[in-house]
Amino acid sequence: MEQALRIAVLAGAAWALAGLALLAVRARAYGPKSYLAAPAGSAAAGVAYAFGPGMSPTAKESTREHPGAYLTGVGYHLGVFAALACLVLLLADRPPHGAALRVLQLLTLAGAACGAGLLVKRLSVPYLRGISCADDVVANLLTTGFAALAFAATLAPGARAAFLAETTALLLYVPLGKIRHCFFFFPTRYHMGFFYGRRGTFPPGA
Amino acid sequence: MASTDGIEERLEQLQPEDFRRGLEVFRGRLREAEASYLQTCVRCGLCADSCHYYRADRELESVPAYKLGLATAVFKRHFTTMGRLAPGLVGARDFDRAMARRWVDAIFGRCSMCGRCTLNCTTGIHIAAILRAARGALAEMGLVPADLQATVDASLTTGNNMGISKQDWLETVEWIEEELQAAVGDPQARIPVDQPGARVLFTVNPREPKFFPLCLQASAAVFHAAGEDWTVASEGWDLTNYGLFSGHDGQAGAIAANLLKSMDRLGCRVLVIGECGHGFNSARWEAAEWLGRRPGFEIRSFLEVMEDYFREGRLRVDPAKHPEPVTLHDPCNLVRTGGISEPQRAILRRTVSRFVEMTPHGKDAFCCGGGGGQLSMSRFRDRRLRAGAVKAEQIRRTGARTVVAPCHNCIDQLMELNKEYKLGVAIKTVAEMVADALVSNARSQG
Numbered sequence: 001m002e003q004a005l006r007i008a009v010l011a012g013a014a015w016a017l018a019g020l021a022l023l024a025v026r027a028r029a030y031g032p033k034s035y036l037a038a039p040a041g042s043a044a045a046g047v048a049y050a051f052g053p054g055m056s057p058t059a060k061e062s063t064r065e066h067p068g069a070y071l072t073g074v075g076y077h078l079g080v081f082a083a084l085a086c087l088v089l090l091l092a093d094r095p096p097h098g099a100a101l102r103v104l105q106l107l108t109l110a111g112a113a114c115g116a117g118l119l120v121k122r123l124s125v126p127y128l129r130g131i132s133c134a135d136d137v138v139a140n141l142l143t144t145g146f147a148a149l150a151f152a153a154t155l156a157p158g159a160r161a162a163f164l165a166e167t168t169a170l171l172l173y174v175p176l177g178k179i180r181h182c183f184f185f186f187p188t189r190y191h192m193g194f195f196y197g198r199r200g201t202f203p204p205g206a
Numbered sequence: 207m208a209s210t211d212g213i214e215e216r217l218e219q220l221q222p223e224d225f226r227r228g229l230e231v232f233r234g235r236l237r238e239a240e241a242s243y244l245q246t247c248v249r250c251g252l253c254a255d256s257c258h259y260y261r262a263d264r265e266l267e268s269v270p271a272y273k274l275g276l277a278t279a280v281f282k283r284h285f286t287t288m289g290r291l292a293p294g295l296v297g298a299r300d301f302d303r304a305m306a307r308r309w310v311d312a313i314f315g316r317c318s319m320c321g322r323c324t325l326n327c328t329t330g331i332h333i334a335a336i337l338r339a340a341r342g343a344l345a346e347m348g349l350v351p352a353d354l355q356a357t358v359d360a361s362l363t364t365g366n367n368m369g370i371s372k373q374d375w376l377e378t379v380e381w382i383e384e385e386l387q388a389a390v391g392d393p394q395a396r397i398p399v400d401q402p403g404a405r406v407l408f409t410v411n412p413r414e415p416k417f418f419p420l421c422l423q424a425s426a427a428v429f430h431a432a433g434e435d436w437t438v439a440s441e442g443w444d445l446t447n448y449g450l451f452s453g454h455d456g457q458a459g460a461i462a463a464n465l466l467k468s469m470d471r472l473g474c475r476v477l478v479i480g481e482c483g484h485g486f487n488s489a490r491w492e493a494a495e496w497l498g499r500r501p502g503f504e505i506r507s508f509l510e511v512m513e514d515y516f517r518e519g520r521l522r523v524d525p526a527k528h529p530e531p532v533t534l535h536d537p538c539n540l541v542r543t544g545g546i547s548e549p550q551r552a553i554l555r556r557t558v559s560r561f562v563e564m565t566p567h568g569k570d571a572f573c574c575g576g577g578g579g580q581l582s583m584s585r586f587r588d589r590r591l592r593a594g595a596v597k598a599e600q601i602r603r604t605g606a607r608t609v610v611a612p613c614h615n616c617i618d619q620l621m622e623l624n625k626e627y628k629l630g631v632a633i634k635t636v637a638e639m640v641a642d643a644l645v646s647n648a649r650s651q652g
Contacts, residue, residue, distance in 0.1 A: 023245065026241070027238050027241040027242050027245070028238050029238075030236050030237050030238050030240070030241040031237050031238060032237060032238055033237040033238065033239045033240075034237075034495055036494035036495055036498070036499065036500045037490060037491045037492075037493075037494040037495070037500065038500060040545050041545060050330060054330075060325070060326055061255075061256060061325075061326055061566065061570060062252040062253065062255065062256055062326035062327075062328070063252070063328075065255060066252055066255075069250070069251075069252060070252075073250065073328070122249075125251075126266070127251060127254060127264075127266050127269055127272075128249075128251045130266040130269070130272065131249045131251060131266070131269060131271045131272050131275055132249055133249075133294075133295070133296065133297030134294060134295045134296075134297075135295055135296045135297060136249055138295070176288055176292075176295075176296075177288070177295065177296055178247075178248055178249070178296075180245055181245070181246050181247075181248050181329060184242050184245045184246040184329075185246060185329050185330075187238070187239070187242040188239075188242045188243055188246040188329050188330050188331055189329065189330040191238075191239035191242060191243070191330075191332070192324065192330035192331070192332055193330070195239075195332060196545075199491065199543065199544065199545035200545030200546075201541075201542060201543070201545045201547075201569050204547075204568065204569055205548075
């Protein structure tokens with residue numbers, strides 16, 4: 001059973017990668033943006049700023065004014081990355097132990113809690129409910145479940161099957177809904193940094 | 207929302223062909239960057255408080271993610287596989303009459319295209335770019351609010367957005383020249399018109415000759431004091447471009463071409479954009495895209511030029527002439543989108559005794575609410591003034607007696623906010639502050 005689920009995970013990963021690749025190709029097919037006006041600043045510096053200091057609370061008001069949401073989001077993503085690490089170690093038959101295990105358990109548990117908290121917030125805060133759709137709920141449940149079952153799988157080998165099954169479902173969903181932002185975050189951030197870097201807005205004081 | 211501009215009637219008349227054309231224009235405006243933006247929103251809602259509309263009214267429809275979501279819903283439905291197969295799951299919606307109505311209300315009526323949401327977006331979505339593409343679709347469908355379109359049409363038919371005739375313009379320039387000569391005590395002081403080969407071609411917001419001639423006089427005083435080789439044009443002198451706001455790239459390009467024609471005709475070396483946010487953004491950054499070519503000359507803001515004069519020792523000012531606390535409003539199109547943030551600060555630090563920054567300022571500044579064509583759209587006036595409450599409070603907190611705003615649209619909005627919120631401040635351009643503080647200046651205070 002577990003062997004079949006491992007194969008399903010790998011197939012799901014292939015599906016996710018292929019789906020994201022197709023989405024990337026389709027986005028590229030819209031053509032490159034034209035930048036004819038003479039630059040006033042450095043696009044490269046703008047991109048570097050966008051991926052670096054531009055995301056920090058010192059630079060970005062939205063994260064500064066909403067530290068709870070910011071930290072919860074960070075915790076959620078750390079939990080997802082930790083769950084990914086758990087998955088890789090599981091598939092490689094190299095279970096973590098000692099301090100590494102504790103860290104992964106802490107991060108996946110915290111991540112799951114953050115995910116659950118974000119879902120509750122989304123459903124209870126009126127303006128968040130207003131901008132949400134079914135995709136937001138499905139994506140959250142799958143991702144939070146991923147982190148939660150990663151944690152469970154580190155505690156009990158019996159949870160491994162559920163973890164692998166949930167992972168397969170998550171991977172199948174990746175290119176279908178908003179989880180595609182795991183790829184599109186990078187070109188979005190790049191293009192935004194490029195635009196403001198050329199115009200001399202990024203980095204500030206340039 | 208009462209329909210005084212034909213929007214409701216036009217919405218009722220829309221045919222399938224109109225929606226098809228609108229979608230075609232919207233799709234045609236998207237590049238790889240926009241296609242990425244449209245697939246990145248995670249609907250975290252952290253953009254909400256970055257928007258002055260949302261801060262003022264706390265309405266769902268004012269949340270940037272909601273406004274973006276209206277465009278995204280249509281993009282998904284009409285241009286993505288999941289939007290076609292499972293619209294309910296991914297929030298995809300048909301571009302129909304109801305959606306077009308929501309687009310008009312949100313994209314024209316709840317957005318000044320200030321870009322503040324972009325800088326605060328978790329993922330970096332250039333929301334203003336998407337909304338301008340959506341405005342382009344609405345323009346194609348004849349759904350630009352009539353008064354905004356009328357401003358665009360005035361530029362297209364008369365060469366300036368206030369329909370000032372060439373004769374009136376030249377007579378005004380002549381009259382201001384006389385005032386300038388009296389103010390600086392130099393009968394040789396000039397406002398050259400159509401001077402071929404002048405180094406600088408200076409362009410002006412029509413609100414100056416129409417309503418604020420002392421602003422033009424102030425700019426002329428600065429050029430005179432700096433000994434600049436400059437001119438204005440008898441035609442193609444208007445720096446404004448409301449095509450930036452209507453979203454119609456063809457019309458925006460035709461308007462921008464007026465300035466290029468003047469440069470070609472006069473053979474000047476530098477096109478200097480007077481104090482105007484959207485005018486600078488349009489000419490310096492967007493015109494090349496609209497016209498498909500890079501202009502063969504330099505385009506600079508008057509603020510950059512004035513800063514040069516100070517650095518080169520060509521201007522001397524006495525800051526004691528401005529003893530009152532002075533604050534600076536940062537026009538979004540000039541600062542955040544245009545990249546011009548420091549020159550005006552450097553100028554004011556030399557020119558006034560007490561310079562107080564707003565919090566926040568620079569690229570993080572709040573929009574005054576007058577951008578995006580809002581001033582020309584009477585149907586959204588009440589909302590515009592409410593959204594300006596954020597800026598009004600910023601001004602109040604500085605304790606300043608004078609607000610300097612290097613943009614006439616901002617000045618108009620600030621003047622209305624001054625009245626609406628009883629701020630009791632004076633509102634000036636940077637050039638006016640400099641002209642009033644020139645050491646050898648004898649400018650009239652009338």
